[in-house]
Amino acid sequence: MLSVRNLAVGFQTRRGFVSAVRKLDLSLDKGEILGIVGESGSGKSVSSYALLRVLDAGGSITAGEIHYSGMDLRAISEKDMRDIRGREISMIFQNPRAALNPIRTVGSQIEDVLRRHAQASSQNAREKAIEALQAVKINDAEKRYHAYPFELSGGMCQRVVIAIALACNPQLLIADEPTTGLDITTQKAVMDLVRDLIRERGMSSILITHDLGLAAQYCDRIMVMKDGEIVEQGEPTSLFSQPSHRYTRKLVDATPREGDSIRALLPPEARTPEPARSLSTDILLDVQDLTKTYQGKSGPVQAVKGISLQIAKGQSVGLVGESGSGKSTTAEMLVRLLDPSSGSIVFNGQDIAGIAADDFARHPLRSDIQMVFQDATDSLNPRHTARQTLAEPLKRLGRLRKRELGSRIEELADLVGLPNHLLNRFPHQLSGGQKARVGIARAIALEPSLLILDEPTAALDVSIQAVVLNLLVDLRARLGMSYLFVSHDLHVVRLLCDHVVVMKGGEIVESADADSLMSNPQHPYTRELLSAAPSPPERRISARV
Amino acid sequence: MVTAITSRQCRAVLGRLAQTVPVLFGVVVISFLLTRALPGDPAAYFAGAAADADSIEQVRESLGLDKPLPQQFLIYLGDLARGDLGQSISTGQPVASDLASRLPASLELTLMALLLSCCLSIPLGVMAAMRPGSAIDHLCRVVVTAGVSLPTFFTGILLIYIFYYLLGIAPSPLGRLDFIYLEPDRITGFYLIDAAIARDWETWTGALKQLILPAITLALFTLAPIARMTRAAMLTALSSDFIRTARAAGLTERKVLFVYAFRNALLPVVTTLGMVFSFTLGANVLVEKVFAWPGIGSYAVEALVVSDYAAVQGFVLAMAVLFVLLNLCIDLLYTAIDPRIGFDAQ
Structure with a gap:
């Protein structure tokens, strides 16, 4: 149905022509779901934009052929192409909220497509739009018809994007990271919905994702892309059991799966034995009945409803929950950036809940509780070099002077595996993984006894996530720190934590030893979280340690 | 539902107007003080080139400029409350009609x-x-x-x-x-x-x-x-x-x-x-x-x-009122363009 031969795509940039995709060959049969997997910069999204000829400014197809149902998509006019888009080939995008026009009701946006492709007249457009909303299983579709995107949740918005894409019954659906940024249970719901709709209507689909596990679960065939080229393709099970390309093997390894140790995420040659560490029974942090109430527009909103948890010295506790569960609010209160409404936070025998967040910055305990933030890019000052970023806490809280400062910074860089020559670079000159290292180095600069990690790997590619998680394991053993690891991903949390706390709606629903929680979840919500995570096929190759 | 929204918006508009009262009062005070602080004597100007000290003093009295500043201000406020912006000494017309x-x-x-x-x-x-x-x-x-x-x-x-x-x-x-x-x-x-x-x-x-x-x-x-x-x-x-x-x-x-x-x-x-x-x-x-x-x-x-106090004050006040109304209009336009902006939320 779709065949692409020798496709090359490039971008005209200020620094000259950059080739994004090279020699892409691809064929898709009717009813087939093809997965294209790759990390950021691999050219997977660009290839899909090229198929529909919706490349960003400066981008162009430089070579190759695209044939769809006997039509040459490179040769036909822009006008004919517009008829094909949405009618024959549709697309859904990542970040669904941004993918919808913020100031137009979702109903009108669906109607626009229906009427453009003559699927509805002005009389029955409304009716058809509501039908399209019902098809993507939106409750109360008649009411949602009048909603603006900002009034809907992320998962709801993605359903609307799907409704727009499928409104005119296209034959091919291209899904570009359709679940990035969505909660794991929402991801499952959205992906199941997409799969069912595709099967129901006998459509073909291309799923573009960075998540090998997700692709394996939903696709008939997977292509792995790296630096603009396809490095390997095959059926999910064979790809997982016998990855032939080095890069595929690395990706397969880095995808967390049940039962494996954290070192198994790394390529075999990097799997050093896990360092030993000492766990004590002394309580480092004791949180009792912590609450946080915000003053919302329509009355008070209770974000955290009285939670209690303990962290022992050297222990790592995982705090798991989806967006809106109150996990980030809890983390911010514990790191004393936010004042709790009530409850106590006893750290090393001292209640620090009563110290105002503003005063805590000058408190001697400040250097003992540090945080690694979610977005490595946004949490670094863009005008500070890595060296200046690391110097800040050392100067302010550590009171280090010139020579000491310089040697300590280099020591820290060594500790997190950041080459010394990168210290004089600005954040935009560093890669995602390097920025994550700077963020971690800044947090451990003062040798805190408690490190709070707020989804430190959420924005990273899996292979880099594997490296960063292992770095955290090494640092923990070396510095004897306790971790509070905040995440939405139980599989990642399990790798790093001794104890796991599951939060939902501002309350703790389950709190247990990591292994027993994974093997024998008690609360239905925990079970839901576990089953929603994509489970990659078993890897049959021996994990060479 | 439509009427509910409009009545809520009406209240929001009234609330916004009430918020501007302190601003306008500040404008009144500042324009009053600034005009007084400027060099130039309206009495001397109004009395004409041939006037002697006595006649200038007479004019000053008739304009009410001989009184202490606080008293002048209170008189000005009283006039304002009645909607009287005063008399322009250069055009001879009430400032309001000018x-x-x-x-x-x-x-x-x-x-x-x-x-x-x-x-x-x-x-x-x-x-x-x-x-x-x-x-x-x-x-x-x-x-x-x-x-x-x-x-x-x-x-x-x-x-x-x-x-x-x-x-x-x-x-x-x-x-x-x-x-x-x-x-x-x-x-x-x-x-x-x-x-x-x-x-x-x-x-x-x-x-x-x-x-x-x-x-x-x-x-x-x-x-x-x-x-x-x-x-x-x-x-x-x-x-x-x-x-x-x-x-x-x-x-x-x-x-x-x-x-x-x-x-x-x-x-x-x-x-x-x-x-x-x-x-x-x-x-x-x-x-x-x-x-x-x-x-x-x-x-x-x-x-x-010519240090025409009443006219200058009237002008400043009129502009202030105009800007307040203009900003209100723009805020209302925002809500019409972008549903994410709630008028009463601001």
């Missing part, structure tokens, strides 16, 4: 200028954003730079020289209406509107002819901010994710451009428009002088030169 005749003249000129300016600059900005770096983009840049770098009095005189003196197609630049026409019955104070209401199309054409040159002069000056902001806002909107969604759904380029991109770009444009309106209204005194336009800018400058 303003009532001159403010519409300025507003008519400014609004006309902005209308012309928008008609040119918004399409220019949109076209420039559609093809950044193209010929139309460069043309846009040249036109707006030229417009903003030529002083208004220069453009004004140039236009008069060409269209009145050389070509003779424009009327003499002497105010709002040539003497051969009768002023239309005063309803709004805007000649174009009043003439249209009276169905006096001859006067309407006459008023338009007088208006067109000064309006073009002002319009050229205000092109730059509006065109630049339109271009920038359109560029941002066009690179948004939802534009790609719309294109991938096969929507026509026109729909993508106007329904999807342009409406999203409107917000910053409206903000700029509000700012441009306020500075134009205050700063068009040069254009008013060149075209002998009986506007509020020239009135204020004349009053200031």
